Amino acid sequence: MKRFYKDFNQFKVRQVYSILEDAGIPCTIKNEFIQGASGEIPHHEALPEVWLLDADWEPKAKELLNILEEDTKALDVPDSQWQCQRCNESNEPQFRICWQCQTAR
Helix, strand or coil, X not given: CEEEEECCCHHHHHHHHHHHHXXXXXXXXXXXXXXXXXXXXXXXXXXXXXXXXXXXXXXXHHHHHHHHXXXXXXXXXXXXXXXXXXXXXXXXXXXXXXXXXXXXX
């Protein structure tokens, strides 16, 4: 077994685990419910972790993790409004397409 991923954010750990599991990569989560012990034990030892059951899967797992991180960055919401290149309509930052003409950002 090999530790592959850990994070303070349990949602992210669950997301990585789900992606690996969906790809057929044998893995497990450790320390999923230990965060309540943080303070009694060092906080870095109480982080939830994704472990690969077979280290041979690490290259494929890293590839999937990189794709997840790229997709997450692409979804970051900008801070300011944007103007549609096609119809010049002003759009709220959370919209990825123009609400007026449905042109992609």
